[in-house]
Amino acid sequence: MSTVVAVVNPKGGVGKTTTAINLAASLAAIQRPTLLIDMDPDGACEVGLGFSRSAIHGGLFDVFSGRATLSATIHQTSLPYLHFTPSNIRTSEEEMQFAEAATDRRLMRDLLTGNIRDAYDFIILDCPPTLANLTVNALVAADTTLIPVNPGQFTVKAIIRLVKLIRIIRDKKINENLTVAGFLITMFDARTRISAQIERDMRAMFKHLVLQTMIPMNARVNEANYRGEPVITYDSQCAGAQAYLNLTLEVLYRLGFTPRRRGSVALGAETPT
Ligand SMILES: Nc1ncnc2c1ncn2[C@@H]1O[C@H](COP(=O)(O)OP(=O)(O)OP(=O)(O)O)[C@@H](O)[C@H]1O
Numbered sequence: 552m553s554t555v556v557a558v559v560n561p562k563g564g565v566g567k568t569t570t571a572i573n574l575a576a577s578l579a580a581i582q583r584p585t586l587l588i589d590m591d592p593d594g595a596c597e598v599g600l601g602f603s604r605s606a607i608h609g610g611l612f613d614v615f616s617g618r619a620t621l622s623a624t625i626h627q628t629s630l631p632y633l634h635f636t637p638s639n640i641r642t643s644e645e646e647m648q649f650a651e652a653a654t655d656r657r658l659m660r661d662l663l664t665g666n667i668r669d670a671y672d673f674i675i676l677d678c679p680p681t682l683a684n685l686t687v688n689a690l691v692a693a694d695t696t697l698i699p700v701n702p703g704q705f706t707v708k709a710i711i712r713l714v715k716l717i718r719i720i721r722d723k724k725i726n727e728n729l730t731v732a733g734f735l736i737t738m739f740d741a742r743t744r745i746s747a748q749i750e751r752d753m754r755a756m757f758k759h760l761v762l763q764t765m766i767p768m769n770a771r772v773n774e775a776n777y778r779g780e781p782v783i784t785y786d787s788q789c790a791g792a793q794a795y796l797n798l799t800l801e802v803l804y805r806l807g808f809t810p811r812r813r814g815s816v817a818l819g820a821e822t823p824t
């Protein structure tokens with residue numbers, strides 16, 4: 552039975568997609584079968600994973616439109632334990648239809664059942680930068696949330712709106728077991744006072760909910776995105792990759808898991824069992 556993690560923050564450009572890709576890739580690297588689903592019409596995950604348009608054979612939009620099953624939209628990535636469903640939106644009309652289909656807020660949850668949940672240890676949902684229907688779908692389907700926060704463009708307002716929405720979804724028993732795995736400080740720049748200040752404020756405000764791991768501002772992370780590769784495979788030794796590997800262990804620990812095989816990574820061409 553998989554754990555579904557929604558990577559969510561209504562603020563744009565905070566590192567949601569980068570975190571979703573690298574958390575998913577790191578889980579796959581320690582041999583946890585993982586499915587990454589792009590719920591953002593923007594489709595940044597497919598770029599970040601190096602998929603060309605011609606390599607995409609359907610996505611979540613096709614599933615929401617009733618043209619495909621979720622299983623039929625699952626793509627193998629270059630990491631043996633990592634599978635991927637793109638959003639597969641190509642026009643603004645499709646984007647509108649995608650959002651409209653998502654007015655049924657239980658659509659995603661109903662898709663993540665049975666075989667799909669048995670096939671993966673983790674399902675990671677990359678959310679769009681809004682709290683509209685697609686994000687609500689993700690929150691209704693998820694077991695837990697990971698909330699990236701970029702000190703460079705920090706606004707408490709966005710976080711408060713998100714926390715309120717999570718509370719409503721729980722209190723109205725739409726998804727009463729939804730938890731917050733943690734706030735993740737991304738693009739942390741140790742040279743700036745603002746990063747340190749926001750870290751202090753976040754830890755004072757949200758206490759243990761702020762993860763110990765912080766993702767540093769690191770040009771290799773940006774480069775890896777541009778080259779269409781998770782940073783953990785692009786340059787496994789760089790500070791960004793190491794931080795994402797640490798994040799993965801911290802998230803596993805917080806969710807009550809222990810690494811299956813310590814130090815065991817699967818970056819090569821093995822087949823998931
Ligand atoms: N640790 C990092 N160091 C340097 N650049 C980073 C880092 N993390 C992310 N970036 C860059 O910041 C930009 C925004 O990141 P990303 O796309 O992951 O954010 P997002 O929250 O998904 O954005 P959106 O809300 O638009 O979907 C990207 O260009 C990405 O390459």
Ligand SMILES: [Mg+2]
Pocket residue numbers: 567568569591595678
């Ligand atoms: Mg994104």
